Every structure is written in structure tokens, then in C-alpha cells.
Amino acid sequence: LNKPSFVLSDEERHEIEHALTHYPDGRAASIDALKAVQKHRGWVPDDAIPVIAAAIGISAADLEGVATFYSLIFRRPVGRHVIKVCDSISCHLTGYDELRDELEKQLGIRYGQTTKDGRYTLLPICCLGACDRGATMMIDDDLHGPVEPKDVAAILGGYQ
Numbered sequence: 001l002n003k004p005s006f007v008l009s010d011e012e013r014h015e016i017e018h019a020l021t022h023y024p025d026g027r028a029a030s031i032d033a034l035k036a037v038q039k040h041r042g043w044v045p046d047d048a049i050p051v052i053a054a055a056i057g058i059s060a061a062d063l064e065g066v067a068t069f070y071s072l073i074f075r076r077p078v079g080r081h082v083i084k085v086c087d088s089i090s091c092h093l094t095g096y097d098e099l100r101d102e103l104e105k106q107l108g109i110r111y112g113q114t115t116k117d118g119r120y121t122l123l124p125i126c127c128l129g130a131c132d133r134g135a136t137m138m139i140d141d142d143l144h145g146p147v148e149p150k151d152v153a154a155i156l157g158g159y160q
């Protein structure tokens with residue numbers, strides 16, 4: 001027997017239909033549709049791709065391309081909080097290496113990994129658009145910066 005395939009919840013389907021009303025076509029609504037599922041499940045499993053693609057009327061291959069390219073769509077389970085560290089040029093000049101090292105040390109994980117307690121996932125990200133506040137990182141939807149290594153423990157403490 002095949003495993004039961006992915007089924008959109010009523011809420012997810014409603015949000016995807018809502019996204020479609022904001023864009024000229026399904027392709028343009030791709031990211032919003034993926035985000036609708038991610039919002040409810042924390043990430044987007046592989047078997048969700050053909051179902052979401054059908055809901056917005058594009059091919060699964062096209063949607064897979066978008067989902068792979070766009071780094072804020074998570075394709076594996078993530079922790080309760082996702083930490084994204086800006087690794088673009090300005091932040092490299094304002095303490096990126098030290099910040100990443102401190103996060104890796106305190107969390108005991110590297111990029112792409114999740115802490116054993118399921119609390120944090122650590123990822124790099126391109127410029128967050130706050131270059132004057134480097135070194136920057138985002139935790140969930142919150143921008144932090146400038147962050148020095150000595151600030152890390154207190155900031156992490158705010159995210160249980």
C-alpha cells in the first residue's frame with residue numbers, strides 16, 4: 001500500500017486560494033502558497049509539492065524549482081526557532097565570523113542543523129537589508145543587530 005499522500009488542511013487551502021487572488025497567475029503565487037503550508041507545519045515536505053502545485057495550477061517541477069531556490073522555504077523539519085545569520089559582505093566586515101562561531105559554540109550545531117531539544121535551527125542568509133546594523137541575524141521574524149558575541153546568550157534566552 002502507498003503511504004497516504006499529503007492533504008492540504010482547509011485552512012491551508014483557503015490561504016492558498018487567497019494568495020491566488022493577489023497575483024496574476026499561479027506561478028506568481030508560488031512562494032505565498034509554499035509559505036501558507038510552512039506556516040502551519042513549520043516546513044514543506046516533499047509530498048506536499050505536487051499537491052500545492054495542483055492547487056495553484058503549475059507543474060510540480062516548477063514549484064519544486066521555486067521551493068529549492070528560495071532559502072526561506074524549509075524542506076526539512078526545523079526547530080521551534082529559526083536563526084538566520086547574515087553572511088553577506090557588510091556583515092563580514094562587522095563581526096560575522098565571531099557571531100557565527102559564538103552561535104555554533106553555544107548551540108552545539110552548525111549551519112543546516114537543529115539542536116537536539118528541537119529549540120533552534122541555524123542557517124545562513126543573504127543580506128537582511130540592515131547593513132548599517134551588522135553583524136545581523138534574524139530569529140523567527142525578529143531582526144537583531146548589531147550583535148556581538150557577548151550578546152548572544154541573552155538574545156537566545158528570549159526564545160524558549
Ligand code: FES
Pocket residue numbers: 086087088089090091092127128129130131132134136
Ligand atoms: Fe548583513 Fe546587509 S550584509 S545586513
